[in-house]
Amino acid sequence: MKYLIYGIIAALFMMICVFTLQIGGKGVAAVLLPPSSAAAAVTSSDKIAYLTFDDGPSQSTSRILDILQKDGIKATFFVTGKTSDYSKQMLHRIVDEGHTLGNHTYSHDYKRIYASVGAFKADVDRLNRFLEETVGVRPNILRYPGGSNNHLSWRSGGRHIMSAITREMSSLGYQYFDWNVSSTDAAAVTQSKEAIVESVKSNSSGKKQIIVLMHDMDVKTTTVEALPEIISYLQHSGYHFDVLGKDSYTFQFLRPGKS
Template identity: 65%
Template sequence: MRSVRGMSILAALLVLASALGYREGSLLTREGGAPQHQAVIHKVEDEYGPPYSPWSSSESTSLSSSTPPQARSTADREVEHLQKSDASRKIAYLTFDDGPSSHTPRILDILQRQHVQATFFVIGKERETDKRMYRRIVEEGHVLGNHTYSHDYSRIYRSTEAFQRDVERLNMLLEEQTGVKPDILRFPGGSNNHISWKAGGRRIMASIAREMSKQGIAYFDWNVSSADAAAVTLDKQSIVQAVKQNSAHKDRIIVLMHDMDKKTTTVEALPEIITFLKREGYEFKGLDKEESFRCQFLQPPA
């Protein structure tokens, strides 16, 4: 009888221990297991591609469900923190095409006051005032990009060789004036423009894009248009509204604006655009060749 009672007590203790162990194991799995969602940054090809999604279980850094939090290395925790913080960042790349112009000093003044970095896709100009603007752009920490020397569609899109010559002519001028030889460019009209067909045929853009890529030159289009090219001088509020609408639901934006003498309202709209984007949580960066976010309308064949 005493033996049976002892066995019953032992069985009860085993059941209790098992239950406690299960609960402890469950708690361990919840705290130390793989997170349900791990943030990662996806390369966005262009604004017409699949919608940006910051969540991907296949690309996340997962942890064993049996690994307690205290067993995770400092490196593991730092990697996870960086991935989450990078995915939550919103970045705006302001870009200005066709300068320098009479408005470049004002644009630079605004950017300096707002502590904002931008990218200037410039063309070739030989006046001393324009050369000073090339230098000031670089001296104030902005990025110089090549937008061809002549910006003459009939000349640059005649052939791949003609385009290369025009790009190199501007690179030589910029390197001479600033010490910087740009390795990024924006095609006049964008990489998928059809105006080029008249000069070089329907395949000219693919041919040029492929050659530029082979030479290690990265080209950038845009996924937010300010619409300031819709008219010679578009009204200020239309420009501001275009940026607001076109940037909606995007975490990485490349904003197209123009730095030209007739684009007075673009300069007037710039402070309001920057204020809006800051309020929406964007930080500002200049484009660079290694940047993972690259908007390209045309993907050249290999």
């Protein structure tokens, strides 16, 4: 009789566990289940890679866009004032395919843009007008040619020109982005594919959010060749991809208004 009672109690307990799972899975049995792979993926979702391409559009742009489209990845293009029919087509494609346009100045002429705060602002405004007329986009993000701490600007505007420019452009509502991962594709006219890939791998190590600097130029053919391998490596390292925006993570060599 004693064993019969124990058996009934055990059966009732099992029925209660099953019922608990059926009404929401919040019982003891549900808590004891091991975490799913999906839950584990969520814990690494804060690893974000922002792929950025400077100086386009160029003859490389269409190939870059093809690769990004194939992998379903969005990127940020810091463009300049190129007005050919092809360049306009590429600008339309960048926008139509869900990528983001950033301002990299109209002329990209260091001597001109870094001569004064007013000269820099005028060049940025000129590009924004062109982009608005061409694709209906007026960027509020920018990247300074050479980066926010470049020393080439000193030749035109003096030692403190970048401090003055960053202060002014930030006060006008622009957010600027430097980079914390360089592909080193600017270290040579045509850097080797292997060096580009290795640089991204080594410079991204240990970082949760990365802004990757690459260049969209006719001569940067190896950057295009390296891109699929870079994407694959970052994906396997747990990164997901996003575009830059005014409220995104940012990395700045020079804080606004600082020397």
